[in-house]
Amino acid sequence: DAGVIQSPRHEVTEMGQEVTLRCKPISGHDYLFWYRQTMMRGLELLIYFNNNVPIDDSGMPEDRFSAKMPNASFSTLKIQPSEPRDSAVYFCASSGGDPQGYTFGSGTRLTVV
């Protein structure tokens, strides 16, 4: 398996633009997580899905953030409109229902100017 695949690896956008981050989890994993990491706030859980259903989105900072998982092999995190304070590394991770831990993607480094 190629692991958790995220795209793009880097994204630079202007304030106000829409940004879409993508994630392909490991096949067979039924949990998918979106995290944000910054120096100031550390690693933050934004939202997670179980069997494609959003379970907890309490970490989503504002209504500007939305996430979807239309099928078991694909998820998106959208920011609209983007702001400079959204600049961070966004990680996607997936896990099975058993205690094997998470597999993280390589992350998307987002810079909003």
Add this chain to the structure above:
Amino acid sequence: AQSVSQHNHHVILSEAASLELGCNYSYGGTVNLFWYVQYPGQHLQLLLKYFSGDPLVKGIKGFEAEFIKSKFSFNLRKPSVQWSDTAEYFCAVSPNTNAGKSTFGDGTTLTVKP
């Protein structure tokens, strides 16, 4: 809900020194425990895990961790660190009743001086 506490935010060691990073969790039931490592500029990777059996678990690169149930602890150890161990280390716990969802600690940054 469970929580994870990593008391050391930043640890600085010289090469060949011994390492112990603390991790305590709060949860009354059976848990699975993990340590992840994040090298500079990279993503988190699983270092080792415990879910049953021998409470002393060994992971990659000479790391080990001991689960002490009575202390709700899962401390990470390495007898002799190397410069390449410089990284951030995260402890995580998941309850047996929902093994797919983990709660992470805030992380400990380890700097190893050559």
